[in-house]
Amino acid sequence: xxxxxxxxxxxxxxxxxxxxxxxxxxxxxxxxxxxxxxxxxxxxxxxxxxxxxxxxxxxxxxxxxxxxxxxxxxxxxxxxxxxxxxxxxxxxxxxxxxxxxxxxxxxxxxxxxxxxxxxxxxxxxxxxxxxxxxxxxxxxxxxxxxxxxxxxxxxxxxxxxxxxxxxxxxxxxxxxxxxxxxxxxxxxxxxxxxxxxxxxxxxxxxxxxxxxxxxxxxxxxxxxxxxxxxxxxxxxxxxxxxxxxxxxxxxxxxxxxxxxxxxxxxxxxxxxxxxxxxxxxxxxxxxxxxxxxxxxxxxxxxxxxxxxxxxxxxxxxxxxxxxxxxxxxxxxxxxxxxxxxxxxxxxxxxxxxxxxxxxxxxxxxxxxxxxxxxxxxxxxxxxxxxxxxxxxxxxxxxxxxxxxxxxxxxxxxxxxxxxxxxxxxxxxxxxxxxxxxxxxxxxxxxxxxxxxxxx
Numbered sequence: 001x002x003x004x005x006x007x008x009x010x011x012x013x014x015x016x017x018x019x020x021x022x023x024x025x026x027x028x029x030x031x032x033x034x035x036x037x038x039x040x041x042x043x044x045x046x047x048x049x050x051x052x053x054x055x056x057x058x059x060x061x062x063x064x065x066x067x068x069x070x071x072x073x074x075x076x077x078x079x080x081x082x083x084x085x086x087x088x089x090x091x092x093x094x095x096x097x098x099x100x101x102x103x104x105x106x107x108x109x110x111x112x113x114x115x116x117x118x119x120x121x122x123x124x125x126x127x128x129x130x131x132x133x134x135x136x137x138x139x140x141x142x143x144x145x146x147x148x149x150x151x152x153x154x155x156x157x158x159x160x161x162x163x164x165x166x167x168x169x170x171x172x173x174x175x176x177x178x179x180x181x182x183x184x185x186x187x188x189x190x191x192x193x194x195x196x197x198x199x200x201x202x203x204x205x206x207x208x209x210x211x212x213x214x215x216x217x218x219x220x221x222x223x224x225x226x227x228x229x230x231x232x233x234x235x236x237x238x239x240x241x242x243x244x245x246x247x248x249x250x251x252x253x254x255x256x257x258x259x260x261x262x263x264x265x266x267x268x269x270x271x272x273x274x275x276x277x278x279x280x281x282x283x284x285x286x287x288x289x290x291x292x293x294x295x296x297x298x299x300x301x302x303x304x305x306x307x308x309x310x311x312x313x314x315x316x317x318x319x320x321x322x323x324x325x326x327x328x329x330x331x332x333x334x335x336x337x338x339x340x341x342x343x344x345x346x347x348x349x350x351x352x353x354x355x356x357x358x359x360x361x362x363x364x365x366x367x368x369x370x371x372x373x374x375x376x377x378x379x380x381x382x383x384x385x386x387x388x389x390x391x392x393x394x395x396x397x398x399x400x401x402x403x404x405x406x407x408x409x410x411x412x413x414x415x416x417x418x419x420x421x422x423x424x425x426x427x428x429x430x431x432x433x434x435x436x437x438x439x440x441x442x443x444x445x446x447x448x449x450x451x452x453x454x455x
Contacts, residue, residue, distance in 0.1 A: 005075035010235045011037040017228060018157055019044055019051075023178040025132065025158040025223075029232035033406060034159050035071045038128055039078050045126065045155070046081075046102055052126040052155055054104075056114075058146075059130035061087065061107040062375060066350040068105050068130075070376075086110070108134050108142050115145040122152040132158035133394060135177060136170035138188045143173050150180060161401070162394045163227075168195070168211055168219060175223060183222045195219060232406075239382075241404045241412040245428065246311055248419045250290075254305035258289050258422060283391070283423065290422035291388040293332040301332035308387060308417045309340050315385055315415055316341075316363065323356070323381030325364045327399055329388040337365055337387065347371055356380035366402075368395040377402040382410040387417055389427040396431055 007015070011033055017024050018041035028034040045051045057068055065085050072078045084101035086093050087110070096104065097117075104124070106114055115122070127146075129135060135143050150156075156178060164170040172191045175184045185191040195218065196209035220227075232238060250258060265282045288294040292308050293301045316324055326344075328334050338344060344363040345352060347370065355361050357379040364380075368390060371377070382403055390396060404412040418424040 003075065005036065005040075005077045007037065007040065008033070008235065010230055011040070014038075014228065014230075015041040015044070018042075019049070021226060022155045023157075023226055025160070025163070025174065025178060025227040027160060027163050027227060027229040029161045029230065029401075032161075032230065032232050032236065035067060035130070036075065036078070038157060038159065039068075039071060039081065041157075042103065042126070042128075043078065043081055054124050055102060055126045055128065056124035057103055057105040057128045057130055058108050058111055059105060060134070061109070062350070062353075062370065063130055064105040064107045066353065067375065068103065086114070111142040112145040115149050118149075120152075122149045124153065126155040126157075127153050128157045128159065129177070130159050132160045132174050132177075133162050133164075133170065135173055136164075136166075138173040138176075140173075143177070146177060150177060162397060166394075168216060169209055171219060171223075178226055183226075184219065236406055238404060238406070239408055239411050241400075241414065244413060244415045246315070246415050246417050248307045248311045248417050250307050250419055250422070251305050254289075254307070255421065257304060258286070258419075261289055261294070262286055262423075286423040287388060287427070288330055288332070290419040290424045291330065291333055293330075293336060295330075295332065301335065303336075306340075307419065309336065311417050312337075312385055312387060313340070315383075319383055322383055323359065323362055323364065324383045324385060325356075325366055325377070325381055325403065326385045326387050327366055327368050329367070329390055333388050334365060334367075353377065366399070368392070368399040371399060371402055375402055376405070376407070378405045378408040382408060382412045384412065384414045385417065386415065389416065389424060389431070391427055391430065393431060 010028075014026050014028065014034065014037040017026070018038060026034055026037070042052075042055055046053070046055070057064065059068070065087055069083045069085065072081045072083055081103060082101040083103045083105060084096050084099045086096040086104050086106040093110070093113075129146075135146070137143060158174060158178060160174075163174060169192075172184050172188050175181075176186075181187070181190075185194060192209055195212055195215040197212060198206045199208040199210045201207055265285060285294060289304055292305050293303050296302055312326065326337065328337060334346070338346075341363055344365050345355070345361045347353070347356070347364055347366045352361070352364070353375060356364050356377055359380055361380065384400060384403060400412075400414055416428060418428055
């Protein structure tokens with residue numbers, strides 16, 4: 001049943017910007033209602049000013065499938081807008097494209113297909129990129145595809161709460177889709193030459209780029225006329241969020257096995273010049289073992305310990321009748337969680353979202369990559385447990401915001417199961433310093449290499 005939509009002042013401001021500017025990025029914190037604000041603007045552009053006629057929204061799969069449709073159904077002022085998802089197998093996608101609608105939504109994985117399908121017959125005069133940070137790589141196929149049809153797009157809107165999760169280098173491709181290189185340069189090379197210096201590298205290969213003094217201020221100033229940033233704390237009164245570390249002590253045999261694996265793999269790297277691909281392999285192995293299992297060379301999961309499973313059981317027992325959301329990373333995490341907690345449900349469909357928000361799921365198992373953007377899960381519970389961690393600061397922040405967002409009525413408690421003396425501690429420190437991702441991983445592993453060499 002829909003209800004009357006009373007936009008907050010900042011939502012009215014955001015909607016007005018979308019109507020006034022042919023290209024704009026709304027950098028709104030997660031949970032601030034940017035979908036509703038964008039729909040307000042789309043409705044005005046379609047039926048008040050008749051400025052646009054065919055709107056495409058590009059979003060993560062679950063968001064494209066349900067979120068935009070649900071948002072229209074929720075509000076009286078938006079319920080007349082028709083939204084048709086272009087997802088699923090080819091036949092279903094073609095049928096959806098042939099169905100008249102105010103808005104078509106498509107998952108970002110199918111952007112290249114859509115561009116190839118229409119080519120120069122591109123029909124969408126307005127494009128909304130929901131979570132534009134997914135276009136941060138200038139080498140991705142989705143960016144290259146959208147770049148080809150950008151001249152055919154008359155209005156473009158980018159929405160994200162995390163525009164630069166890995167640093168300023170993430171901004172160029174998103175800015176290019178807005179203004180075709182006018183502000184930050186027509187190529188990534190021009191952007192680098194203007195604001196960065198080479199960092200670590202090997203020969204002609206540069207692993208990272210370091211911003212010049214004052215680069216951040218200059219870059220944001222260059223984008224200030226088409227980018228608007230708003231923080232939730234300045235506009236919305238949200239319940240508190242509490243971050244809790246749950247120290248997990250590994251059994252002696254498991255700790256010995258972990259240290260042996262860490263030592264052997266670290267020494268195989270040989271020196272401090274760790275490349276990202278090698279570091280990622282080592283990091284994954286150590287995070288797996290800290291969580292309780294590890295894949296062997298044949299891809300079989302070898303059980304190591306149940307310490308985190310026991311810690312999770314204690315949290316569930318300490319919170320009777322309270323729904324708990326658990327974030328896991330590896331497939332063997334999921335398998336072991338399901339074996340111990342048969343009552344758990346995996347988040348895999350729109351029905352799961354409805355059931356969770358209705359309080360019908362006591363334990364929900366969620367992969368951060370599948371629920372990192374745009375899903376409203378704040379009505380079903382207020383307890384999160386990170387069973388296994390990821391270096392991705394973007395996924396970490398986005399996942400937590402599924403519960404800590406507008407509409408949440410309770411204090412959100414975020415538990416982190418941290419295996420003592422393991423790489424879990426390094427990941428947690430990197431997330432707390434907001435220096436996660438590749439840089440945090442490399443620094444942590446280099447420290448371990450040095451420690452073993454000194455011993």
